[in-house]
Amino acid sequence: MLILGIESSCDETAAAVLSGEPQVLSSAVASQIDVHHAFGGVVPELASREHLRNIRPVVQQALREAAVELRDIECVAVTYAPGLIGSLLVGVTYAKALSFALGVPLVAVHHLEGHVFAAELEHGPFPYPALILIVSGGHSSLLFSEEREKYKLVAQTRDDAAGEAYDKVAKLLGLGYPGGPILDRLAAEGNPRAYPLPMARFSDGSLDLSFSGIKTAVVRLVAEQQIPRAAAADAPQPGEILDLAASFQYAVIGTLLDRVKRAAAHLSPRCVVLTGGVACNRGLRAAFREHFEPQGIRVLFPRPAWTTDNAAMIAAAALPKARRGEFADLRTSAYATVPLTRERIPMPNPLKNN
Amino acid sequence: MPAHPRILSLDVTSSLGSISLLEGPEILGERSWKTDHSHAETVLPELESALREASLAIRDLDLLVGVNGPGSFTGIRIGLGILLGLGEALAKPLRTVSALEAVAFHFCGLRNRIHVSLDARRNQVFFQSFDLTYGSVEPSDEPSCASADEWAASLPPPSVPVTGSGAWLHRALLERSCPGRDLLRPPEALSALAGRLAFYRWQHAPTKPQESPTALYIRPPDAIRKASAAMPQKQAFSG
Numbered sequence: 001m002l003i004l005g006i007e008s009s010c011d012e013t014a015a016a017v018l019s020g021e022p023q024v025l026s027s028a029v030a031s032q033i034d035v036h037h038a039f040g041g042v043v044p045e046l047a048s049r050e051h052l053r054n055i056r057p058v059v060q061q062a063l064r065e066a067a068v069e070l071r072d073i074e075c076v077a078v079t080y081a082p083g084l085i086g087s088l089l090v091g092v093t094y095a096k097a098l099s100f101a102l103g104v105p106l107v108a109v110h111h112l113e114g115h116v117f118a119a120e121l122e123h124g125p126f127p128y129p130a131l132i133l134i135v136s137g138g139h140s141s142l143l144f145s146e147e148r149e150k151y152k153l154v155a156q157t158r159d160d161a162a163g164e165a166y167d168k169v170a171k172l173l174g175l176g177y178p179g180g181p182i183l184d185r186l187a188a189e190g191n192p193r194a195y196p197l198p199m200a201r202f203s204d205g206s207l208d209l210s211f212s213g214i215k216t217a218v219v220r221l222v223a224e225q226q227i228p229r230a231a232a233a234d235a236p237q238p239g240e241i242l243d244l245a246a247s248f249q250y251a252v253i254g255t256l257l258d259r260v261k262r263a264a265a266h267l268s269p270r271c272v273v274l275t276g277g278v279a280c281n282r283g284l285r286a287a288f289r290e291h292f293e294p295q296g297i298r299v300l301f302p303r304p305a306w307t308t309d310n311a312a313m314i315a316a317a318a319l320p321k322a323r324r325g326e327f328a329d330l331r332t333s334a335y336a337t338v339p340l341t342r343e344r345i346p347m348p349n350p351l352k353n354n
Numbered sequence: 355m356p357a358h359p360r361i362l363s364l365d366v367t368s369s370l371g372s373i374s375l376l377e378g379p380e381i382l383g384e385r386s387w388k389t390d391h392s393h394a395e396t397v398l399p400e401l402e403s404a405l406r407e408a409s410l411a412i413r414d415l416d417l418l419v420g421v422n423g424p425g426s427f428t429g430i431r432i433g434l435g436i437l438l439g440l441g442e443a444l445a446k447p448l449r450t451v452s453a454l455e456a457v458a459f460h461f462c463g464l465r466n467r468i469h470v471s472l473d474a475r476r477n478q479v480f481f482q483s484f485d486l487t488y489g490s491v492e493p494s495d496e497p498s499c500a501s502a503d504e505w506a507a508s509l510p511p512p513s514v515p516v517t518g519s520g521a522w523l524h525r526a527l528l529e530r531s532c533p534g535r536d537l538l539r540p541p542e543a544l545s546a547l548a549g550r551l552a553f554y555r556w557q558h559a560p561t562k563p564q565e566s567p568t569a570l571y572i573r574p575p576d577a578i579r580k581a582s583a584a585m586p587q588k589q590a591f592s593g
Contacts, residue, residue: 038581045427045575052431052569056438070443086428089394090435097439100398101412330398 005315008091009083013054017066018315025066040171048086077318081335088334107318118313136276137163155207165211174229190246205349359416363549367425372543383408422450423570471520479520
């Protein structure tokens with residue numbers, strides 16, 4: 001089966017062709033980083049306009065690189081939720097029209113499930129049960145999966161996503177966009193204990209995440225200690241900026257690791273999956289490997305090109321649904337917020353036991 | 355391409371969506387619908403129904419036409435997203451017509467000149483003037499967006515009649531600023547008008563290379579306007 005995947009949920013227009021093995025025959029991505037750079041974050045209306053400009057050439061590129069014709073495509077897969085509604089709509093309407101005119105079925109894919117399948121594309125089926133941490137500019141969710149395509153929510157962010165916090169801190173320091181790779185690089189040169197930053201925990205015992213407190217603490221620090229804004233993202237940075245980057249990264253990774261450790265202690269997974277754009281972060285990968293692998297828990301993450309938004313992961317997530325005949329109809333639309341699962345695992349409250 | 359191509363024309367740039375199927379200038383079928391929500395769920399089921407009613411298959415179409423704005427930003431993208439997808443799958447040529455042109459075309463053969471003003475919300479209007487001959491709409495200025503007051507102060511001479519949802523909405527202002535000017539009731543659904551205009555244009559330039567449809571937003575995104583306002587004038591973003 002040849003599947004054409006389409007992804008446009010945020011600021012990357014992507015298309016990919018996947019064969020049924022599954023094998024990625026092509027994966028084309030048009031990034032909008034240059035468009036949003038001046039604003040220090042994604043501007044939804046600009047993103048939607050770019051998607052409309054990019055969708056046709058990106059699909060054509062994916063077909064060309066896979067050396068297939070559109071008439072060879074047997075199924076179209078598209079991200080329908082969650083994301084920026086204007087961005088999602090471009091991909092959904094384009095994909096529906098393709099499917100209708102080609103006379104091939106359409107599969108609607110949840111974006112977060114796409115990120116899960118990015119890791120499966122890399123490693124094959126996971127050893128279950130799996131704890132899956134999805135961290136990106138728009139999402140921070142911890143899922144528990146006892147079998148393929150079945151998910152229970154363990155935790156999610158109550159405010160900013162992890163990647164969003166990276167972008168906001170990088171913007172505050174004048175370091176540019178996207179903030180994740182910039183701060184990750186600078187953090188390697190700084191002292192992570194130079195500035196103690198808060199790592200939020202909830203008194204109800206929930207493993208939910210929160211990054212707004214860390215971000216606010218950085219804002220306060222910069223003002224109180226008069227830390228200067230960086231001159232240019234690629235210029236050598238003063239020690240305060242390096243230390244702040246390292247301290248911020250230490251707090252974010254510490255928060256994420258804390259949640260996954262606590263969930264793992266309760267749920268005994270055989271692997272921990274890190275996926276989403278922030279899973280590119282070298283510090284995060286190293287910290288998770290260092291903690292879990294000595295315990296015999298595998299840490300799995302996709303290659304960098306598949307951690308950020310791409311359409312290969314959407315086509316991969318669609319493949320088992322297409323084989324089962326789970327197709328979308330012509331009324332399918334896009335939705336800004338749809339949970340991947342409504343089932344939530346209650347966690348024991350360690351504070352109550354004390 | 356046959357002399358009288360089978361045309362699909364689509365407009366979802368306002369809350370009134372419409373689809374028309376034509377053979378040359380003749381309408382084979384037409385559907386219109388009103389929605390307060392997104393057209394994304396509606397367009398393809400409506401197209402499927404229109405094709406069925408006209409006993410046509412999607413592959414019978416020769417030319418695909420879409421209204422590319424101005425209007426609802428989301429609606430513009432839904433229409434063009436559908437048009438691009440159909441065009442890619444069917445390998446058929448695409449054409450776009452603006453909503454301003456489609457409204458103006460309604461008055462071809464009735465008037466020599468027309469000024470079209472469409473409601474742009476926020477007390478603003480999109481507007482443009484056209485010279486009309488039979489089967490032809492030629493713009494006499496660039497499409498613009500301005501506040502209703504600015505628009506009323508910049509209207510063409512009083513001999514040029516005015517039409518469109520914006521002119522209709524701001525008719526009291528129009529009457530005050532230019533008493534006695536002809537205000538013509540605008541057409542409602544635009545897809546058939548856009549399809550016919552595209553057909554006549556195709557007749558005059560049938561070998562025109564396949565157009566890559568672009569959206570006609572006119573109004574820049576809020577983020578750009580705010581950034582432009584914050585910059586010194588020379589650095590202001592012009593896109």
